Amino acid sequence: MSKGGRKTIKDxxxxxxVSIGTASRALNRRGRVSxxxxxxxxxxxQRLGYQPDAIAQxxxxxxTMVVGMLVTDLSNPFFAGVIRAAERxxxxxxxxLLVGNTDNDLTREQQLxxxxxxxxxDGLILGPCEAENTGMIGDLEAADMPVICYDRDFxxxxxxxxxxxxxxxxxxxxxxxxxxxxRIALLSSSIKLSPGRERIAGYRQALEERGLPxxxxxxxxxxxxxxxxxxxxxxxxxxxxAPTAFISLGTRMLAGTLEGLRDNGWxxxxxxxxxxxxxxxxxxxxxPAISTVTWDLNSVGENLAExxxxxxxxETGSEPRRIMIPTKLIDRGSCARxxxxxxx
Amino acid sequence: MSKGGRKTIKDxxxxxxVSIGTASRALNRRGRVSxxxxxxxxxxxQRLGYQPDAIAQxxxxxxTMVVGMLVTDLSNPFFAGVIRAAERxxxxxxxxLLVGNTDNDLTREQQLxxxxxxxxxDGLILGPCEAENTGMIGDLEAADMPVICYDRDFxxxxxxxxxxxxxxxxxxxxxxxxxxxxRIALLSSSIKLSPGRERIAGYRQALEERGLPxxxxxxxxxxxxxxxxxxxxxxxxxxxxAPTAFISLGTRMLAGTLEGLRDNGWxxxxxxxxxxxxxxxxxxxxxPAISTVTWDLNSVGENLAExxxxxxxxETGSEPRRIMIPTKLIDRGSCARxxxxxxx
DNA sequence: ATGAAAGCGCTAACAC
DNA sequence: GTGTTAGCGCTTTCAT
Numbered sequence: 001m002s003k004g005g006r007k008t009i010k011d012x013x014x015x016x017x018v019s020i021g022t023a024s025r026a027l028n029r030r031g032r033v034s035x036x037x038x039x040x041x042x043x044x045x046q047r048l049g050y051q052p053d054a055i056a057q058x059x060x061x062x063x064t065m066v067v068g069m070l071v072t073d074l075s076n077p078f079f080a081g082v083i084r085a086a087e088r089x090x091x092x093x094x095x096x097l098l099v100g101n102t103d104n105d106l107t108r109e110q111q112l113x114x115x116x117x118x119x120x121x122d123g124l125i126l127g128p129c130e131a132e133n134t135g136m137i138g139d140l141e142a143a144d145m146p147v148i149c150y151d152r153d154f155x156x157x158x159x160x161x162x163x164x165x166x167x168x169x170x171x172x173x174x175x176x177x178x179x180x181x182x183r184i185a186l187l188s189s190s191i192k193l194s195p196g197r198e199r200i201a202g203y204r205q206a207l208e209e210r211g212l213p214x215x216x217x218x219x220x221x222x223x224x225x226x227x228x229x230x231x232x233x234x235x236x237x238x239x240x241x242a243p244t245a246f247i248s249l250g251t252r253m254l255a256g257t258l259e260g261l262r263d264n265g266w267x268x269x270x271x272x273x274x275x276x277x278x279x280x281x282x283x284x285x286x287x288p289a290i291s292t293v294t295w296d297l298n299s300v301g302e303n304l305a306e307x308x309x310x311x312x313x314x315e316t317g318s319e320p321r322r323i324m325i326p327t328k329l330i331d332r333g334s335c336a337r338x339x340x341x342x343x344x
Numbered sequence: 345m346s347k348g349g350r351k352t353i354k355d356x357x358x359x360x361x362v363s364i365g366t367a368s369r370a371l372n373r374r375g376r377v378s379x380x381x382x383x384x385x386x387x388x389x390q391r392l393g394y395q396p397d398a399i400a401q402x403x404x405x406x407x408t409m410v411v412g413m414l415v416t417d418l419s420n421p422f423f424a425g426v427i428r429a430a431e432r433x434x435x436x437x438x439x440x441l442l443v444g445n446t447d448n449d450l451t452r453e454q455q456l457x458x459x460x461x462x463x464x465x466d467g468l469i470l471g472p473c474e475a476e477n478t479g480m481i482g483d484l485e486a487a488d489m490p491v492i493c494y495d496r497d498f499x500x501x502x503x504x505x506x507x508x509x510x511x512x513x514x515x516x517x518x519x520x521x522x523x524x525x526x527r528i529a530l531l532s533s534s535i536k537l538s539p540g541r542e543r544i545a546g547y548r549q550a551l552e553e554r555g556l557p558x559x560x561x562x563x564x565x566x567x568x569x570x571x572x573x574x575x576x577x578x579x580x581x582x583x584x585x586a587p588t589a590f591i592s593l594g595t596r597m598l599a600g601t602l603e604g605l606r607d608n609g610w611x612x613x614x615x616x617x618x619x620x621x622x623x624x625x626x627x628x629x630x631x632p633a634i635s636t637v638t639w640d641l642n643s644v645g646e647n648l649a650e651x652x653x654x655x656x657x658x659e660t661g662s663e664p665r666r667i668m669i670p671t672k673l674i675d676r677g678s679c680a681r682x683x684x685x686x687x688x
Numbered sequence: 689a690t691g692a693a694a695g696c697g698c699t700a701a702c703a704c
Numbered sequence: 705g706t707g708t709t710a711g712c713g714c715t716t717t718c719a720t
Contacts (some may be wrong), residue, residue, distance in 0.1 A: 005486075005487055005488065006487075006488075008696095008697060008698085009697065009698065009699095010697080010698095018706075018707085019706065019707045019708075020697090020698085020699095020707090020708095021699080021700085021706075021707060021708070021709090022705080022706055022707070024698070024699055024700090025699085025700095025705095025706090028699080030699085030700090031700085031705090032705050032706085033705070033706085034705060034706090037705080037706085051458065051461060051462045052462065052697085052698075053403075053462070053464065053696090053697055053698070054462045054463045054464065055399060055402045055403050055408065055463070055464050055696090055697080055698095056403055056696075056697035056698040056699090056712090057697080057698060057699080058399045058698095058712095059399050059400055059403050059696090059697080059698075059711095059712050059713070059714090060697080060698045060699050060700085060711085060712055061698085061699075061712085062712075064399065066463075073428070074418075074424055074427060074428045074431070075421060075424040075425045075427075075428045076424075077419060077421060077424070080418055080419040080420075080421070080424045081419045083418060083419075084417070084418045084419045084445060087418070087443075087444075087445060088445070096442060096444075096459070096463065097443075098440060098442055099431075099441075099443060100431075100440075101428060101431060101432070114395065115440070117395065118395045118396065118397070118398045119398045119399070119440065120397065120398065120399050142349075143349055143350075144349065144350075251625075255625050255628070255629050258629055259629060262631065280625070281595075281599050281624070281625065281626045282625045282626050282629055284599070285599055285602055285603060285626055285630065286629065286630065286631070287606065287630070287631055352712095352713060352714085353713065353714065353715095354713080354714095362690075362691085363690065363691045363692075364691090364692095364713090364714085364715095365690075365691060365692075365693090365715080365716080365717095366689080366690055366691070368714070368715055368716085369689095369690090369715085369716090372715080374715085374716090375689090375716085376689050376690085377689070377690085378689060378690090381689080381690085396713085396714075397712090397713055397714070399712090399713080399714095400696095400712075400713035400714040400715090401713080401714060401715080402696095402714095403696050403697070403698090403712090403713080403714075404695085404696055404713080404714045404715050404716085405696090405714085405715075406696075
């Protein structure tokens with residue numbers, strides 16, 4: 001028995017009275033092995049509590065059975081839910097998921113990618129990041145690293161998944177327009193990149209279809225510090241004539257918006273309508289409950305895993321695939337016809 | 345250059361005109377190497393974009409530089425925050441964090457532990473799990489696997505961390521007692537194990553210090569399905585004389601409790617006081633904001649990482665350490681003196 | 689100071 | 705069907 005109490009295949013082979021090679025074949029049921037030896041080896045392994053060393057296997061087989069995933073912030077419930085689902089699906093197929101936080105920093109993202117490559121992950125799922133470096137993804141694929149993109153731009157020839165953010169924002173805006181709103185404020189995280197850019201586009205499209213102007217001054221896009229959002233909400237509230245509805249894009253946005261409105265004494269939905277994109281506990285349980293355009297986090301995670309597994313098993317036929325996750329509007333009563341004009 | 349475009353140390357050695365062994369020593373600055381060769385090798389490595397293969401290193405050095413962590417549910421914001429902080433601290437020291445979800449299932453937990461062992465993680469951080477198997481932890485340590493426990497029972501001789509759940513519940517209960525409440529309902533996830541058991545103990549202690557009876561019928565302990573919590577809240581509301589205050593232990597509990605109260609038309613805090621253990625967006629932004637006893641997730645994560653790093657670096661002096669994370673009460677106005685008796 | 693060689697634990701190619 | 709051997713990429717003796 002080898003040092004450290006850990007049994008190796010050598011111990012198993014010895015215990016079963018066969019050679020190392022035979023033991024390996026028996027355990028993996030590969031090649032030609034007699035049923036009797038399979039039985040002897042298996043039982044010896046069982047008895048010794050043998051567990052193959054995944055590191056040695058990885059070195060030999062050139063596959064770690066680990067998939068890496070990068071998100072901006074693991075503690076954002078939207079990512080946490082997706083990761084959870086992806087991990088589960090991957091685990092079913094024997095893969096582990098290694099997660100890294102980029103903190104929305106391009107340098108950190110690159111560091112993590114290098115780290116994951118050093119660790120020889122079999123594939124990489126890349127979530128959205130503040131800045132993008134499209135060339136980098138091509139480089140990875142060129143270096144034989146399968147990449148699946150998630151809410152992030154990517155070239156033809158690659159696989160990836162997008163939530164239908166454009167449609168989500170479009171539907172949200174239309175919902176408010178249909179109620180008669182004409183000045184709809186928007187709070188978003190970043191408008192330069194997917195998914196923020198998509199959302200603005202949807203918002204804009206809905207307005208333009210009604211012949212309403214797209215007003216920059218009704219839009220605020222920032223990092224999602226809660227205090228910051230609140231002050232942006234204040235600033236929007238001071239516009240005259242005042243906006244009659246607020247759309248918040250993203251969890252953190254909603255919290256700041258609601259707090260801002262509450263502190264100013266604006267009631268929802270009597271004084272102002274509120275709609276959020278992305279559902280949360282807060283939206284569900286606020287009084288009144290906040291209407292939302294949302295989507296299924298589980299589905300996102302499972303589909304990401306599925307895309308990756310497909311890339312990892314070339315025989316499945318690996319032409320690139322793009323998945324679009326649909327969104328749906330849940331009406332909860334935080335939106336009403338525009339009421340009395342505020343501060344006017 | 346070896347296959348797949350990946351440079352190995354062999355390529356570097358060749359490019360620098362030295363042997364493989366020398367290249368290794370130069371890159372790691374270990375043993376006797378001349379400064380000039382160090383320079384030659386380093387620049388060759390740089391030029392080729394060489395990255396050492398972590399798998400091969402692991403096999404040789406018997407250390408993967410990976411720490412495993414098990415929690416019941418990654419998408420629970422409490423765990424997500426802790427993981428995030430732990431990951432960051434570990435990464436500073438060159439370790440990666442591999443996370444697994446147990447789904448509160450003992451079997452799954454054991455499977456994951458086996459999986460992590462096969463992958464040769466250098467250490468294991470074990471979060472709370474519905475059922476416990478204290479022997480298992482001893483087995484792991486006996487098999488040379490460093491374990492750090494988190495809100496979970498563990499024997500002398502091991503290191504671990506606990507949030508001061510008992511004190512948290514004690515403080516919460518005292519706060520309500522001081523306001524004049526005598527019938528305080530409690531909604532918890534599980535009362536059999538840490539941390540649920542600790543919390544009940546704190547609640548009980550506070551009551552007994554006031555000479556008030558500990559009433560089983562005011563306590564509900566269950567898995568945290570939202571619908572279930574709501575129905576438990578209903579049941580508590582129908583007791584006569586009715587409870588005048590509710591303590592919810594855990595995030596999910598609060599959501600169900602608030603919904604139950606709202607559906608029944610009980611106003612907070614006029615009709616009933618509410619206090620939650622563990623702060624969340626929902627508690628902060630509900631109207632009225634919900635008072636809470638909370639603690640610092642960052643600190644939990646960092647301390648867990650610190651404990652693990654200490655165990656992993658024996659020279660630091662590795663006598664077992666126990667860390668207790670303090671809690672603090674944040675009063676937000678969801679608690680008031682008991683009002684009119686409801687339904688009585 | 690450097691090169692040659694052994695070996696971490698495993699699988700696959702090749703003999704028999 | 706089974707044993708022997710090479711080798712994955714790296715670090716670390718041990719000679720020189």
